């Protein structure tokens with residue numbers, strides 16, 4: 001008992017000692033830092049990230065005394081930005097930029113930091129103007145990275161293409177896949193406004209940059225379909241098979257609609273059944289199933305599902321099969337079937353999503369441009385369940 005009490009009394013003392021030690025440390029740190037080289041402050045910047053509030057307090061005190069320390073202004077500006085205090089970050093970095101005694105490298109760094117402050121504030125014009133100042137300098141690559149981000153946000157695809165090409169020239173890497181998507185964005189924009197010739201030019205550019213660009217052939221088919229040229233549309237979409245067959249599932253509804261316009265729905269269903277056989281896909285199965293159900297009736301649709309389930313047993317496919325059986329089942333069996341189906345659905349909920357290969361973000365909808373990591377074509381149009389089975 002006495003032992004316990006002793007500890008209780010000693011506890012505040014330990015806290016006080018710890019606090020005192022920390023204070024002494026910071027004070028000593030600040031005194032010493034006045035004579036330390038700039039790399040010290042950079043290290044300090046990283047070190048103190050864990051406790052931004054205390055770091056800022058300490059830094060502000062030093063800045064009051066040491067007005068000349070540019071590095072400290074940088075460190076403080078970055079801390080403000082990370083904490084979301086963007087106005088203070090902008091003021092801090094602008095102050096650095098206004099100094100006349102600044103070394104050229106420090107000036108570029110200040111432009112780079114201030115650009116990030118404005119970018120984070122959503123003031124894209126200001127950010128673009130600042131990052132553009134880095135073009136032709138040793139900081140060009142860093143500037144281009146942010147410029148590209150800004151152009152994508154602004155959907156200024158022509159500038160995005162230009163920036164990507166400049167970036168490739170510096171790094172020696174290839175952004176061909178991304179550039180093809182920028183051309184596709186331009187093509188899709190023109191197509192939406194019935195500027196067919198311009199759209200066609202951009203589609204050709206996309207395929208020149210990246211002949212594997214499935215999206216370009218998809219938009220080419222859309223262009224033909226918009227003009228009422230359904231046979232040509234089907235031909236364009238069929239080319240996706242030679243590029244990347246997994247993407248055919250995205251085209252299932254387009255194929256069916258075009259074949260309906262051509263008065264040969266059965267031909268469309270046969271084409272898709274052929275694809276399904278060669279490239280099993282849940283999305284494709286879903287589309288073919290719906291089409292067969294509507295045009296040939298329940299028995300054919302059930303037969304299709306059973307056959308597909310034998311080849312590729314999936315929970316999502318099974319759920320579909322039970323769903324169709326519920327409608328036809330006698331009342332006393334319906335309850336059991338519904339219970340089974342809801343159980344399967346609970347277990348397969350996460351399995352019906354697409355997943356970004358780059359960041360793992362899951363989405364019900366397919367994206368060419370990941371909303372989470374902003375990578376281009378980072379989703380394979382296959383549901384999680386198929387991918388898990390294939391792994």
Ligand SMILES: [Zn+2]
Pocket residue numbers: 356357358359360361370371372373374375378
């Ligand atoms: Zn992603």
